[in-house]
Amino acid sequence: QEALTLGHLAEFLVDPGQQCSPAYVRDLDDPARFIRFKGEGEPNFGYTRALVWVRFTVDLTGAGENDWFLQLGHPHLDELELFLPDGKGGFVRHLTGMLQPLSSRPVTNRHFVFRITKEKARAGTWLLRAKSEDNVILPVTLWREHAFWKASQRAAYAYGAYFGVIAALALFNLFLFFAMRERYFLVYTLFITWFGVWMSSALGFFNVYAAPLL
Secondary structure: OOEEEOOOOOEEEEEOOOOOOHHHHHHOOOHHHOEOOOOOOOOEEEEOOOEEEEEEEEOOOOOOOOOEEEEEOOOOOOEEEEEEEOOOOOEEEEEEOOOOOHHHOOOOOOOEEEEEOOOOOOOEEEEEEEEOOOEEEOOEEEEEHHHHHHHHHHHHHHHHHHHHHHHHHHHHHHHHHHHHOOHHHHHHHHHHHHHHHHHHHHOOHHHHHHHHHO
């Protein structure tokens, strides 16, 4: 299988007091404390100040020699931390998020993506911990390496065409403004530009590719 959506396989724990440790969440044997999503929709916890934990069991034994990619398909999380078993009863931690430096992202992508090397892909319980003042949506997907890059390339072409059309409209109306000196062409240019920036932010592109240049 090229990609595995983990939303319906994972367990989710809401931690309002933000006091649960990774070991506690891993070892907790109380199904009533966890939430499961069985439908087609994305796991959505709305606007909450609580920590949200994601717990799932992974065994990539015999799955090949290539790396894997764990993707959190929502670009607006203040803090996201991955806990992988270290084989000694502890965890290897990877912290990223919108409030962290861009260098904290293992893969430069509009989503949060962790590269899981074959050395780190130990069988056991994997955890994610999310925190945000924005809407907490947690669509988690585990990708094979080649499938991830192929899907990323397709998305780059599609969004490149989308933002290219927006840029062309803005430039065309700016040209009309200078040619005809009609103010509404300038207003339309500014509106299209604002819309393009807003969409790039909503889709996660602005924070990764534009904000570091400002």
